[in-house]
Amino acid sequence: MYLSIGSDMAVRESAIIGIFDMDNTTTSKRTREFLARAERDGAVIPCDDLPKAFVLTAEYGMEQVHLTSLSAYTLEKRLK
Numbered sequence: 001m002y003l004s005i006g007s008d009m010a011v012r013e014s015a016i017i018g019i020f021d022m023d024n025t026t027t028s029k030r031t032r033e034f035l036a037r038a039e040r041d042g043a044v045i046p047c048d049d050l051p052k053a054f055v056l057t058a059e060y061g062m063e064q065v066h067l068t069s070l071s072a073y074t075l076e077k078r079l080k
Contacts, residue, residue, distance in 0.1 A: 003078055005055055005068040007047050013079065015059040021072040022051055038065045 002010040025031045038044050049069035057064050068075070
């Protein structure tokens with residue numbers, strides 16, 4: 001199954017490591033460092049609007065960070 005994360009993007013549910021709210025998680029220095037490193041490595045998939053959440057996936061040995069304008073709550077509801 002796939003999870004639609006907005007902006008005509010979908011990720012495989014089995015590849016999802018976590019769904020994180022931008023407001024809550026970016027207060028942590030470690031999360032900010034992780035996102036900065038992912039951006040430097042080219043592993044961030046941007047969204048068209050202001051991101052409200054990010055979805056961390058790992059598939060085929062590659063980690064990717066998908067930014068999404070949907071809230072983490074909305075994405076979690078779609079998984080159920």
